Amino acid sequence: MSSGGTIEIRGELWDHLGRAILAITTCGRVSKRGEAVMLRGCARQARDRFPGLAQRFGALILSGGNHVYDMGDGMVSFPVEDDPFGIAEPRLIEQSCRELVSLANQKGWKRIVVPRPGCGGGGLEWAQVRPILERHFDERFLVISAR
Structure with a gap:
């Protein structure tokens, strides 16, 4: 399915690991131990799959603020x-859309899979978020939702 510049697909985010860059929806909070707070959704899944990720991401937030970062392992943060x-x-x-497009251009990424940002635990409706993504994303970006 496609609407404007946003291509929507159904499936599991992690099925695309190694075949695309995965955008992990995140928050900007860091714990007293210096770890990024990754409590729910794909952020929690990423934290559990990749030991040390919360610490690495926490250091990035502390040094540069709440932004899109290449977190390694084929993933980027998407605040x-x-x-x-x-x-x-x-x-x-x-802001995250602009930063992700810029990073994708800089790195030459051809395929980036993004869950519907802010639409799970974040409490927003897809109808609110889709127009934001459509203003920025092109055919390289796939927006994934559960089967």
């Missing part, structure tokens, strides 16, 4: 909120 207990923020999703 949707500052606080893990708050509602996702459309302005932050917009």
